[in-house]
Amino acid sequence: MIRRWLQTKREAAAAKADCALPQGCQHECALSACAVGGQAIVVRVSCSHHDACRLRALGVYEGARVRVVDTRHGLILDVRGSRLALGTALARLISVLPLAA
Amino acid sequence: MTSIAPGAPPAGAPRTPAPPAPLRVALVGNPNTGKSTVFNALTGMRQKVGNFPGVTVERLEGNYRDEDGRLVTVLDLPGSYSLSPHAPDEAIALDVLLGRAEGVPPSDVIVVVVDAHNLDRNLFLTSQLLELGLPLVVALNQMDAAAGAGIRIDVPELIHELGVAVIPTVATRGEGIDALRRAIARAPGFPRPARQFALDAAAAANIAPLESALRDTGLAPAVASLEALRLLAHVNPEDPHRYGAAVEHALQRARAELAAHGVNAHALEAERRYHWITGVMQRTVQRPPPGGRSMSDRVDRVLLHRVGGPLIFLALMAVVFQSIFTWAQPLMTRVGAFFDWLGVTVGAYLPAGDLRSLVQDGIIGGVGSVLTFLPQIAILFLCIGILEDSGYMARAAYLMDRYMRRVGLHGRSFIPLLSGYACAVPAIMSTRSIEEPKDRIATIMVVPLMSCSARLPVYTLLIAAFVPGLTLYGLFDLRGVTLLVMYLLGTVTAFLVAWVFRRTLLRGPTRPLIIEMPPYRLPRIRPLAMSVWQRAMLFVRRAGTIILSLSVVLWALATYPHTHSAPGTPAAAAQEAQLSNSALGHVGHAIEPAVRPLGYDWKIGVSIAASFAAREVFVSTMSTIYGVGDADTAGTRALRDRLRDERNPATGARAYTPLVAVGLMVFYVFAMMCMSTMAVTVRESGGGRTGWKWAAVQFGYMLVIAYGAAWLVYHGGRALGYAG
Amino acid sequence: MQTILVALIVAAAALYAGRRAWTTLAAARAKKAGGGCDDCH
Numbered sequence: 001m002i003r004r005w006l007q008t009k010r011e012a013a014a015a016k017a018d019c020a021l022p023q024g025c026q027h028e029c030a031l032s033a034c035a036v037g038g039q040a041i042v043v044r045v046s047c048s049h050h051d052a053c054r055l056r057a058l059g060v061y062e063g064a065r066v067r068v069v070d071t072r073h074g075l076i077l078d079v080r081g082s083r084l085a086l087g088t089a090l091a092r093l094i095s096v097l098p099l100a101a
Numbered sequence: 102m103t104s105i106a107p108g109a110p111p112a113g114a115p116r117t118p119a120p121p122a123p124l125r126v127a128l129v130g131n132p133n134t135g136k137s138t139v140f141n142a143l144t145g146m147r148q149k150v151g152n153f154p155g156v157t158v159e160r161l162e163g164n165y166r167d168e169d170g171r172l173v174t175v176l177d178l179p180g181s182y183s184l185s186p187h188a189p190d191e192a193i194a195l196d197v198l199l200g201r202a203e204g205v206p207p208s209d210v211i212v213v214v215v216d217a218h219n220l221d222r223n224l225f226l227t228s229q230l231l232e233l234g235l236p237l238v239v240a241l242n243q244m245d246a247a248a249g250a251g252i253r254i255d256v257p258e259l260i261h262e263l264g265v266a267v268i269p270t271v272a273t274r275g276e277g278i279d280a281l282r283r284a285i286a287r288a289p290g291f292p293r294p295a296r297q298f299a300l301d302a303a304a305a306a307n308i309a310p311l312e313s314a315l316r317d318t319g320l321a322p323a324v325a326s327l328e329a330l331r332l333l334a335h336v337n338p339e340d341p342h343r344y345g346a347a348v349e350h351a352l353q354r355a356r357a358e359l360a361a362h363g364v365n366a367h368a369l370e371a372e373r374r375y376h377w378i379t380g381v382m383q384r385t386v387q388r389p390p391p392g393g394r395s396m397s398d399r400v401d402r403v404l405l406h407r408v409g410g411p412l413i414f415l416a417l418m419a420v421v422f423q424s425i426f427t428w429a430q431p432l433m434t435r436v437g438a439f440f441d442w443l444g445v446t447v448g449a450y451l452p453a454g455d456l457r458s459l460v461q462d463g464i465i466g467g468v469g470s471v472l473t474f475l476p477q478i479a480i481l482f483l484c485i486g487i488l489e490d491s492g493y494m495a496r497a498a499y500l501m502d503r504y505m506r507r508v509g510l511h512g513r514s515f516i517p518l519l520s521g522y523a524c525a526v527p528a529i530m531s532t533r534s535i536e537e538p539k540d541r542i543a544t545i546m547v548v549p550l551m552s553c554s555a556r557l558p559v560y561t562l563l564i565a566a567f568v569p570g571l572t573l574y575g576l577f578d579l580r581g582v583t584l585l586v587m588y589l590l591g592t593v594t595a596f597l598v599a600w601v602f603r604r605t606l607l608r609g610p611t612r613p614l615i616i617e618m619p620p621y622r623l624p625r626i627r628p629l630a631m632s633v634w635q636r637a638m639l640f641v642r643r644a645g646t647i648i649l650s651l652s653v654v655l656w657a658l659a660t661y662p663h664t665h666s667a668p669g670t671p672a673a674a675a676q677e678a679q680l681s682n683s684a685l686g687h688v689g690h691a692i693e694p695a696v697r698p699l700g701y702d703w704k705i706g707v708s709i710a711a712s713f714a715a716r717e718v719f720v721s722t723m724s725t726i727y728g729v730g731d732a733d734t735a736g737t738r739a740l741r742d743r744l745r746d747e748r749n750p751a752t753g754a755r756a757y758t759p760l761v762a763v764g765l766m767v768f769y770v771f772a773m774m775c776m777s778t779m780a781v782t783v784r785e786s787g788g789g790r791t792g793w794k795w796a797a798v799q800f801g802y803m804l805v806i807a808y809g810a811a812w813l814v815y816h817g818g819r820a821l822g823y824a825g
Numbered sequence: 826m827q828t829i830l831v832a833l834i835v836a837a838a839a840l841y842a843g844r845r846a847w848t849t850l851a852a853a854r855a856k857k858a859g860g861g862c863d864d865c866h
Contacts, residue, residue, distance in 0.1 A: 045368075047613065050187050050536060052367065053335035054615055057183035059222055061371035069398060072407045073500055076618060080221045080375070081388075083397070083618040085499040087512065090613035456827045459834060647845055653838035714846070776846065 029098065031068075032075060032091035039067045040096035047093040058084055060094065120170035125206055126285055127197060129230065130214035131223050132180035133619045135242045138272035138628055139214050140177045143282065167282045176208070179533075182222070184229045184327075185335050190533045198233060199324070210236045210288045212281070217247035217254060217269070218620070220386060224378045225371075231263065232296045232327035236288035239267040240281055245274070246622065251389035259385045265294045273625050295323055298377035304369065307358040308333070314351040318344050330370040333359075397620040401496065410500050417493075421484040423581045432476035433561075440469030459656055467652025467721035468645065470740060474558040474717070475637060481554055482636045483629070485523055490624035494519070495616055502614045508596045509603025511535055512614035514544040518595065521551030522588070523636070525778040529785050539607045542786050543599050546799050549778050550595040552588050552770060554640075555716035559769050560587055562720055566741035567762035583766075591770045594806065606798070643715070651714055652721045658685035659726055680704070680726060699768065699808070700761045700815040712774045719769070764814040771807035773800045 028043045042064045045052045059079040060066060069083065070076040075091040077084045086094075128143075130136040144163025161177040178197060179190035186192035193202060200207035213230055215223040220241075230237055239259075247254065260267045266284040270277030300308065308329050315325035328344075332352055356366040365372075404413060444465045451457040488494050494516060502512030510518075513535050520528035528548050535541040552560075564580050571579040603609070664682040680686050688710070689703030696706040704726050712719035720740070727743045747756040773779065782799055783792035 049335055049367075051613055051615065053185050054182070054187055056334065056368060056371035057185065057225055058615070058617070059225075059371075059375060061375065062365050062368040063372055064375065070401060070405060072405055073410065073503055074614065076401075076405075076499070082219050082222050083620075085495070085614065085616045085618050087502055087506065087614035089506075090615065452827075454827050455831045459831050647842070650838040650842040650845075653835055654842055657835040657839075714842075 027097075028095045030092045031066075031077075031086075031094040031096050032071075032088055034068045034071075034096065034098055036068055036071055039065060039099045041065055041099065042094060042096050044095040045093070046095065047090055051090065055094075060084070065099075066096070120166075120172070121286075123172040123174065124209045124285065124289070126173055126175045126210045126212055127208035128175055128177045128212050128214065129194060129198070129226070130180055130240075131182055131216065131219075131226060133617065134180070134214045134216040134219075134223065135272050136177065136180055136214040139212075139240055139242060139270065139278075139281075140175060141628075141631075142272045142275055142278045143173075144175055165282070167286050168279075169286060171286060173282070173285060175212075176205070181226065183226055185331055187536050198230075198235075208235065210238060210285050212238045212240055212285060214240045214242050217241050217244045218250060218252065220254070221378060221382055224381065225374055227263065228297070228374045228377065229327060229331070231265070231294040232323050234293050234295065234321055234323040236291065237265045237294045238281065238284045238288050239263065239265060240272075240277070241267050241269045242272050244269045244277075245271045246620075253387040255385045255387075259381070262297065262381045262385060263294070264292075264297060266291070273628055293323075296326065297381075298373060300373060303362055304359065304364060307362065307364075308355050311348070311351040311355040314348045315344065318348065329355075330373070333366045334370040335367065395620065397492075397618075400621050401618075404493070404496055405500065410496075411504075414497055414500055417488075419585060421481075423577070423585070424480060424484065427578060427581060429477040429480050433473050436475065437469075437473045440465060440473065443469070455660065458660060459653070462725055463653050463656030464649065466724045467656065468649050470720050470724040471558060471648050471717045472641065474561065474720075475640060477557050477561065478554045478640050479633055479637045481557070482523055482633045485519065486629045486632055487624045488519075490622070490629055492619045492621045495618045498616055499614070499618065505596070506611055506614075508600035509540075509543060509607075509611055510547075510596070510599050511537070511540045511544070511611055512616060514540065517544055517548055518551055521548040521553060524553050524555070525549045525551070525775065526781050529778070529781045532785065535612075537609075537612045539603075539609045540611055542795060543602050543607050545782055545786055546602055546795070546802075547595040547599045549773055549775070549799065549803065550591045550598065550771065552591045553716075553775075555775065556587075556769050558717045558720045559712075560584055560766055562723075562741060562744075563762040563766050566744045567757070567759040587766055587770050590767070594771065598802070598806075647715055648717060648721055651711065651718050652725060655685065655711055655718075655722050656725050658688070659683050685726070698815075699811045700764055702756060705765065709768070709772075709774070714776050716769065716774050719774075760815060760818040763818070764811045767814050768807045768811035771803055771810055773803035773807075 031040065031042075034040055042060055042062055044062060045055055045060065047055070055061070059082075060077070064079070067078040068075065069078050074088050075086045077086065128136060128140055140161070140163065144165050162174060163177070164172060164174045167173055176197065178194040181191040181194055184191075184195050184198070186195050196202035197205050198208065198211065211230055211233065213227050215227060227237075227239060241254065241256070241259075244254075254269075256267055256269060266288060268277050268281045268284050270281060272278065299305070311333070312322075312325045312329045315328050316322060320328060332344075332348075333355060359366045359369065404410060406413075444461045447465065448457055448461050451460060488497070497519070498512045498515040501515045505512060505514060514532070517528045517531045517535075520531055525548050528551070529545050532541045532544050532548075535544060561584075564583050568580050568583050573579060573582065603611075659680060661684060662682065664679045681690070685707055686703070689707035692706040692710055693703040696703075696709070701709075704723070708719045708722040708726070711722045723744070724740050727740060727747075744757050745755075779796050779800060782796040786792050786795035
């Protein structure tokens with residue numbers, strides 16, 4: 001169990017290093033990897049159908065623009081003016097294309 | 102003198118026309134839009150709570166008479182973000198709106214409550230509702246909050262864009278409600294609303310067969326288009342209203358064709374609707390430019406701090422419990438004194454005998470002892486209400502999600518768990534918002550461990566009697582701390598038990614957290630005061646009914662059969678003999694062997710058994726027992742004093758020591774002593790056999806933990822030398 | 826006289842308590858719940 005936890009931490013750190021570039025990367029990354037204040041366009045919502053449908057109704061759909069507000073305990077997004085809080089696990093399943101700051 | 106029958110119109114006066122036909126209104130909207138406030142404003146106190154047939158979703162209905170005398174019934178549907186159901190309460194909303202809910206007559210008018218401050222996302226649901234083809238009225242609520250944020254909405258333009266009446270309201274102040282009522286009355290006369298945007302030609306062509314297949318099942322054309330988009334986005338495999346093989350087939354084809362054109366069928370609905378909404382917003386709403394961080398974000402920087410966040414949360418909880426104990430004290434003393442006075446005064450009018458005993462000990466003693474806790478309960482509800490209204494609850498759920506996930510609980514479980522501190526019954530009912538059945542049942546299983554307000558009288562009585570009022574570090578009262586410890590004990594155990602359940606009976610992954618964080622706001626006094634009042638009144642009503650009747654029955658059991666001791670026997674011994682030989686005493690002696698290992702005598706045993714009906718009955722039973730047979734039943738001696746002075750007749754030593762008291766409190770932390778909770782558990786965990794199975798599991802495991810923990814405390818304490 | 830009054834009150838209380846217990850359990854038994862929410866604080 002501890003090994004799994006360590007591995008998740010390592011993956012998260014790697015993913016973060018990948019996409020914290022301010023000028024935006026050419027490839028997509030997980031929403032959980034984006035830095036605070038960064039804007040991104042949603043590319044793919046890969047979670048279960050129930051959750052994906054709920055996310056889309058809330059404004060997180062393929063092509064939508066979101067902004068990351070807070071990443072300390074999960075992920076808080078600014079979606080079309082309202083704040084949406086997501087669990088980290090879910091944020092990893094949403095692929096986005098970060099935009100230049 | 103001509104006799105005129107009362108109420109008959111004077112001869113020659115025109116007959117009053119019959120009132121127009123009644124209307125049925127369905128009230129919908131996103132969560133956090135003030136829908137309940139609108140509902141209350143429309144219907145006043147004329148509300149009724151019930152259930153929808155076949156589903157365990159609460160049905161809230163009210164009515165009012167509008168200015169034409171028409172009777173308007175309003176059905177408050179559960180809040181949802183879209184018509185696609187993911188949880189049972191959203192499913193029933195869709196069924197009601199489509200007119201296919203069993204036992205619910207179709208609605209004549211739909212009123213959607215929309216948050217003016219957050220119009221963008223709110224319009225998603227509205228855009229779906231427009232396509233139902235039913236008369237629709239939009240209540241643009243929370244206009245005050247919007248104005249405060251500098252948001253200006255061009256209402257006439259919005260009316261033009263949506264094609265339906267839009268009524269600005271500030272439900273908390275009652276503004277716009279009359280206009281809303283008039284709009285409801287006029288809505289059926291307007292042209293039916295319809296979809297306000299169009300799909301591009303290619304997509305429309307791909308979807309046309311699907312729409313046609315849906316029309317073949319009997320849906321109106323507009324509704325068929327709505328359902329087509331909805332089903333493309335998401336199909337719920339457990340939906341009982343699946344449309345059949347033809348539609349399934351058309352659905353697959355449509356998806357494939359769209360994909361061939363590079364269109365994501367799942368995202369089509371969201372993308373189209375929001376595209377339209379963006380246009381509407383541009384044309385009707387003026388927002389001040391977002392100036393970096395909003396006030397809410399700034400507050401969140403602190404409250405959601407990595408380490409500070411959870412600490413602040415714990416500190417807030419500590420403050421809440423501290424206040425429950427300390428602030429309520431003076432009020433409670435006053436209520437207690439009132440009942441004492443009442444007992445004495447009423448007693449003066451009655452001749453000595455059974456009747457006087459019944460009134461003083463059974464009725465006033467029993468009910469009064471429970472009502473003294475009203476101030477505490479009111480303060481508890483007030484604190485929870487403030488946390489909810491200010492918007493902090495959502496943050497707490499978000500903070501707690503990480504930790505709860507580790508034990509297999511959902512972040513959404515947080516709110517039912519927190520409500521469990523007030524009462525497990527509504528808390529268990531609110532688990533309906535948790536979609537995954539295993540998540541829901543796990544939450545239901547542990548909610549009763551959150552010390553509900555009915556345990557407060559038990560804790561308070563025992564703490565007041567046996568815990569000294571020391572002050573720790575000059576800040577914290579030992580009594581408040583003890584109370585907090587009891588609450589923490591229940592909470593921590595709840596998490597542990599949830600973990601066990603999720604590894605054994607309820608294995609499975611936990612759904613991810615998706616929760617909206619409303620902007621912070623100052624709690625509004627009037628709605629808050631009203632809700633605290635309502636809850637307090639429910640508590641009083643419960644005391645005046647269940648507890649009253651049980652106290653009377655228990656009094657009778659303790660009084661009969663009469664035992665007449667020989668004259669000259671000391672009062673204490675006579676009282677003891679009376680109690681021991683009464684019906685209650687016999688039951689108690691029978692139970693005693695079971696509770697003796699915990700250090701309790703038969704009186705506590707009987708009180709525990711009686712408290713299964715309602716935990717507060719423990720207090721009133723003890724009150725009755727100690728009142729009955731007491732020669733100087735002026736009722737002046739507080740129950741806690743009597744407990745302290747109680748001596749074991751055989752050994753002369755104190756019958757109740759702090760150790761026994763703590764053990765008893767621990768017992769109550771864990772024991773499932775509530776008939777109502779059991780009943781709700783049966784219903785909410787599936788009803789019928791499954792429901793009873795889960796209720797039995799719940800009762801069983803809690804009793805085992807309660808007994809074990811109480812035993813440990815008592816014997817452990819004695820082993821450590823705390824015998825006294 | 827007193828005894829009759831006492832007996833009446835006790836009987837009424839017992840009936841009420843019994844009826845509440847019955848409806849609570851009956852509501853729990855039925856999957857189609859018709860009960861309301863007045864069992865809570």
